[in-house]
Amino acid sequence: MKNLNLYYGPKRALNTVNMKIPEKKVTAFIGPSGCGKSTLLRCFNRMNDLVDACRIEGEILLEGANIYDKAVDVAELRRQVGMVFQKPNPFPKTIYENVAYGLRLQGVKSKRVLDEVVEKSLRGAALWDEVKDRLHDNAFGLSGGQQQRLVIARAIAIEPEVILLDELPAKNKLKITSPAVTVNAEVASWLWILRVTLIIYRSNTILSWKPFARTCRKWAAWPSDK
Numbered sequence: 001m002k003n004l005n006l007y008y009g010p011k012r013a014l015n016t017v018n019m020k021i022p023e024k025k026v027t028a029f030i031g032p033s034g035c036g037k038s039t040l041l042r043c044f045n046r047m048n049d050l051v052d053a054c055r056i057e058g059e060i061l062l063e064g065a066n067i068y069d070k071a072v073d074v075a076e077l078r079r080q081v082g083m084v085f086q087k088p089n090p091f092p093k094t095i096y097e098n099v100a101y102g103l104r105l106q107g108v109k110s111k112r113v114l115d116e117v118v119e120k121s122l123r124g125a126a127l128w129d130e131v132k133d134r135l136h137d138n139a140f141g142l143s144g145g146q147q148q149r150l151v152i153a154r155a156i157a158i159e160p161e162v163i164l165l166d167e168l169p170a171k172n173k174l175k176i177t178s179p180a181v182t183v184n185a186e187v188a189s190w191l192w193i194l195r196v197t198l199i200i201y202r203s204n205t206i207l208s209w210k211p212f213a214r215t216c217r218k219w220a221a222w223p224s225d226k
Helices: 037-043 075-080 093-104 111-124 142-155
Strands: 002-008 012-015 026-030 053-057 079-083 162-165 192-197 208-214 221-225
Touching: 002 037, 002 093, 026 037, 037 142, 075 079, 079 142, 093 111, 093 142, 111 142
Parallel strands: 026 192, 026 208, 079 162, 162 192
Antiparallel strands: 002 012, 002 053, 208 221
């Protein structure tokens, strides 16, 4: 990020953010409510483009290219940079079809390929062992935490370069090593993961690097072992 500023009308919500995010690491944005964490997270796949009166200045570079360049295909960017929202949003389909949905949109028809990717993605989201015997049940029958992991599996199934995880509901905040808030180490080895959280001590055990937002104007960063 280079000199990133974001405005809602005349109000500046992000003030000259400069940050280099390490490649293929799990990174968290940590800070108090209202400091701009989720606003910053949404900049990475241009979800803020959908907000009226939102204006962004500066650059965010992905593989050396500015994602805010006018030539960027936003739909393709959002395929490369997936997002899991705070409230789980499974589709009204089976567990299997939720995970396979993105692949089917890409034209994948091979049952063998779909089966392999569905299992791999569910394992990556730490959900496979809980649902492997009911893949054809409706996803709405899962618990809230399971639904959260299902949408993570759906996001990683199409192998994005980056995945954005917004803050989880309050009831999950104290589950320090809960699979609902992370993905397994194999997935993290090839994927950039950016995450928003409020609870610093919850993150210390699972994150590799943590920018800390004290306010929307002040950012600091340090390795996770500090």
